[in-house]
Amino acid sequence: MRVLPALARRAFSATAASRAKGPINKDHHVLEYSADVFPLGYGVAGTHCGVKKKAGVLDLGILASTSERPTAAAACLTRNVFKAAPVTVTTELLAQGNGRARGFVVNSGCANAVTGKKGLADAWAMSNALTSGLPESAAKGAGSFVMSTGVIGQHLPIDKITGAIPGLIADLHSTPKAWLDLAKAFMTTDTFPKLRARSFELAGRTVRLAGIDKGAGMIAPNMGPPQPPHATLLGVLATDAAVSPAALQAALTYAVDRSFNSISVDGDMSTNDTILALANGAASPDLAEITEASPEFPVFREQLADFAAELAQLVVRDGEGATKFVTVRVRNAPDFNVANTVARSVANSNLVKCAMYGEDANWGRILCATxxxxxxxxxxxxxxxxxxxxxxxxxxxQSPLRLLTKGEPEADIDEARASVILAEEDLEIDIDLGNGEAEAQFWTCDFSHEYVTINGDYRS
Amino acid sequence: MRVLPALARRAFSATAASRAKGPINKDHHVLEYSADVFPLGYGVAGTHCGVKKKAGVLDLGILASTSERPTAAAACLTRNVFKAAPVTVTTELLAQGNGRARGFVVNSGCANAVTGKKGLADAWAMSNALTSGLPESAAKGAGSFVMSTGVIGQHLPIDKITGAIPGLIADLHSTPKAWLDLAKAFMTTDTFPKLRARSFELAGRTVRLAGIDKGAGMIAPNMGPPQPPHATLLGVLATDAAVSPAALQAALTYAVDRSFNSISVDGDMSTNDTILALANGAASPDLAEITEASPEFPVFREQLADFAAELAQLVVRDGEGATKFVTVRVRNAPDFNVANTVARSVANSNLVKCAMYGEDANWGRILCATxxxxxxxxxxxxxxxxxxxxxxxxxxxQSPLRLLTKGEPEADIDEARASVILAEEDLEIDIDLGNGEAEAQFWTCDFSHEYVTINGDYRS
Incomplete structure (x- = not known):
């Protein structure tokens, strides 16, 4: 008997009903939240400052911790050799601040990547504009991280950015609108803002978790902790739980491997991919920070991983030109790495992705990519x-459709049934390697004409 | 000063004149040969036996050595874990025959891959039907190799195939028409037959080289010698030079790494990829076989590599949906592997390929993939x-257009000039790593709407 894992089940249930062939319906992915679900002790804001040409389109946002105790910070950053300037700055700030930070500033419209010395100076200017506008902090060296996304190889209109930051600082709030504005400031080819919030019990207290991410193309992240420092997948996970910097980094690395590093739109790993985590302890000012040795740590880590997977899946739902959401699940593998590598290979296969778009049960391509x-x-x-x-x-x-059993193709595959299964927006491909107990999941979308149209002339 | 390498120069000159945007013009890639350019001592034939539904479309071909001395054989085969039955049979035959063979049989329309025990028996039946129909050979254990290409997971109509082989054996010729028929029997989504021939001087004698290949999709070969045995790129290089089996394998491995393993259409490595080499010594019956120690060996190896590159490039020109032919050249790398890996990464980037299709000078994507x-x-x-x-x-x-110099983007890139360069069918992307002396080339095509259409419903 087959039991759907919780994550896959949620992904499936997101698709409300049977559908006609066409782009993924994104309306139901923008959720409305009440103010009390957002983590305590953070202020956020977003605006249009002019990085993007079109008036009114948000392109700059900030988040600042207003908690009185030092805020723990962690990051997973691109492993691309060509690190964008904001990635370099975030890496250095994480080291300087001994795992403490004040918040971050993000812009969309320009990636500030491959921009030489001026690009680096611009990224520092963004960081400093936020830090210097905030009240003095108890955490020595704690700075403001930087994230940028958009076209590579162009310089930021830095004066517009630094000029707008004081206004954003004066406008810090924790309202649903402020959080949504911040999420909008992350968007490039994204068709909807990606914001999620949840709460859970930790050490007898209610703690809250808010997350934002963005990404629709150039999505095949492979991020690690800052050593070795090396995404345009951007995201932030902010909690009011009290977690030590080391424990936060350990939990984030674990969560990113099982979420943002397990999604693919087009197989291209960006120069800017960045996922930040912040934990300001505002929900429990009287409690010490959780460490990796705390009994609460596994609970926090699993909550973070599950939340990260929810956010990561939104990126796939919004994949450029996507009409399908495909879960590739590899089971009974010798270890997680083998399971993950096989799942990644299938999820990245252009031929598999074209077959999914064409609703063609070409399982030979799945096997080939395996x-x-x-x-x-x-x-x-x-x-x-x-x-x-x-x-x-x-x-x-709901019965599974077996295509291949222990290397032998099924004698009579019900093609009509396959067509019905493939007509849905969601599909899970289950690959059982039969030689171990490890498992991994990967989430991907199909490859459509629209993808080629979007990416044939991105810059114009 | 920049000097175009010989291979790139030939590739460029293949494009006769400036062009309107659209599919690659393939008419001038089918060359006419006179009978005297084909290697001595081979008979070839092709026919329609019924693997493909459409009457008159060639789907079965054979090549047999008619030389009196034993024919040396070598192969580079797919490294995919799921080896198709013909790959398994060819691997075993190469071992059994101690590097000697009689010829090969090839079919298109069905890959005989993932077909279990019956598939293996079918592949052996194809091999035996050819070998048993040929005259007795002096080379003990020498058999006939097998190649199949087409849909995965379906069984061959084996009786139609074995029933047609005696007729093909009775019809063996070395006329231009016979060679072209054999080339046509290789074709699946190929839009033109891929046949080349040339002659060169070796040890004071004129020797001849004929080559056939096929492939248009599922092209990202990574083939090695039979140990470890692990390609739907199919090809054969047949010469009348006298070369020992070991020297032939060494030369083929070298040639394949610099040709068939350095092309990409879609990044998918097939279960059937196979390149065969045969050397029957018919041009010089009185000379001993060349060994790796012979002074002629490097000459033969370079001729084989250059010829293989010419054939490999034809596959890219015929890439599914291709409108562009792109040479990625990585220079001044620490070693060949680094140069090759970087070139492969850029050549396989969907975002780079979409930008080429859109004629968009988005060099940030090139850098990102690097x-x-x-x-x-x-x-x-x-x-x-x-x-x-x-x-x-x-x-x-003809002057190069510099986009990035030592990590810094050029201040004012002439976008108008970039548009003119990108409007041509051919383009070379030159990546100078600046930290070594090694070099590698990779050939790829762009990613078009037509590719998605072709692969969205391949089986129907």
Whole structure:
């Protein structure tokens, strides 16, 4: 018997009903929140300052911790050799501040990547404009992180940015509108702002978690902790739980490997990919920070990973030109790395993605991509591999459709049933390697004509 | 000063004149040959036997050596874990025959991949039908290789194939028509047959080389010698030079790394990729076989590599939906592997390929793909990398267009000039890593709407 994991189940249930072929319906991905779900002790704001040409389109945002105790910070950053200036600045600030930070500033419209010395100076100017406008902090060296996204190789209109930051500082709030404005300031080719919030119990207290991310193309992140420092996937996870910097980094690295590093739109890893985590302890001013040794740590880590997966999946739903949301689940692998590598290989296959777009049950391509995954020799035994389509929760017939069993194709695949399964927005491809117990999930979208149109002339 | 390498120069000159935007013009890629350019001592034939539904479309071909001395054989085969049955059979035959073979049989329309035990029996039946129909051979254990290409997971109509082989054996010729028929029998989504022939001097004699290949999609080969045995790029290089099996394998491995393993259409490595080499010595019956120690060996190896590159480039010209032919050249790298890995990363980037389709000088994507290439830490120094567009030979202005110099973007890139360069069918992207002396080239095509259309519903 097959039990859907919680994450996949939620992804499926997001699709309300059976659908006609076409772009993913995004309306129901913008959720409305009341003010009390957002973490305590943060102020946020967003505005249009002129990085983007179109008036009124938000392109600059800030978040600042207003908590009296030092705010723990962690980051996972792109492993691309060409790190954008904001990635360099964030890396240095994390080291200087000993894992403490004040907040961050983000702009969209220009990535400030491959911009040489001036680009680096501009990123520092953004950081300093925020830090210097905030009240004195108890945490020595704690600064403001920087995130930028947009076109590579162009300079920021830095005066417009630094000129607008004081106004944003004067306008810091924690209202649903302020959080949504901040999420809008992250957007480039995104078609909807990506904001989520939740609360959970930790050490007997209610703590809150807010998250924002962005991304629709150039999505194949592979981020690690700042050493070695090396995404245009941007995101932030802010909590009012009290967590030590080391524990926050450990939890974030774990969460990112199982969320943002397990999604793909087009297989291109950006120069700017950045996921920040902030924990200001405002929910429990009287409690010490959780460390990796705390009994609460695994609870926090799993909550963070689950929340990160929810946010990461939104990026795939908004994948450039996407009409399908595909979960690739690899089970019974020798270890997580093999499972993850196979899932990544299938999720990144252009031929698989085109077949999904065409609603073509071409499982040969799935197997082919499984076979060329870059795993150690012997990690896959072709005669133990099984492949199954798992129908979306919106399908009337919920039974899995087996395509391949232990390396042998099923004798009579019900193509009509396959067509019904593939007509849904959501699909899960289950790959059972049959030689271990480890599991990994990867989320991807299909490859459509619209993707080519969007990316054939991005800059104009 | 920049000097175009010989291969790139030939590729450029293939484009006769300036062009309107649209699919690659393929008419001038089918060349006419006279009978005397084909290697001596081979008979070839092709027919329609019924693997493909459409009457008259060639789907079965054979090549047999008619030389009296044993024919040396070598192969580079897919490294995909899911090896198709014909790959398994070819691997075993190469071992059994101690590097000797009689010829090969090829079919298109069905890949005989992931077809279990029956598939393996079918592949052996194809091989045996050819071998048993040929006269007795002096080379003990020498058999007939097998190649299949087409849909994965379906069984061959084996009786139609084995039933047609005796007729093909009775029809073996070395006429231009017979060679072209054999080339046509390789075709699947290919839009033109890929046949080349040339002659050169070796040890004072004229030797001849004929080559056929096929491929238009699922093209990102990574083939090695049979150990470890692990390609739907199919090809054969047949010569009448006398070369020992070991020397032939060494020369083929070298040639494939610099040709078929250095092309990409969509980044998907097939279960069937196979390149065969045969050397029957018919041009010089009185000479001993060349070994790796022979002074002639480097001459033969370079001729084979150059010829293989010509054939490999034809696959890219015929890339599914391709409108552009792009040469990615990485220079001044620490070693060949780094150069090759960077070139492969750029050539496989969907975002780079979409930008080429859109004729958009988005060099940031080139740099981005350079930065995420899977090379050892420190192999790329971002502050030493330069990127340049090299215009096609058809451009009036032949001067290179520098985009990035030692990590700093050029101040004023002439976008009008970039548009003119990008409007041509051919383009070379030159990436100078600035930290070594090694070089590699990779050939790729752009990513078009037509690619998505072709692959959205391949099986119907």
């Amino acid at each position: 076979g060329y995954a870059d795993v150690p020799a012997g990690a896959i035994d072709p005669f133990r591999v099984s492949v199954t389509f798992i129908p979306s929760a919106t399908c009337a017939d | 930065g995420y290439a899977d090379v050892p830490a420190g192999a790329i120094d971002p502050f030493r990398v330069s990127v340049t567009f090299i215009p096609s030979a058809t451009c009036a202005d």
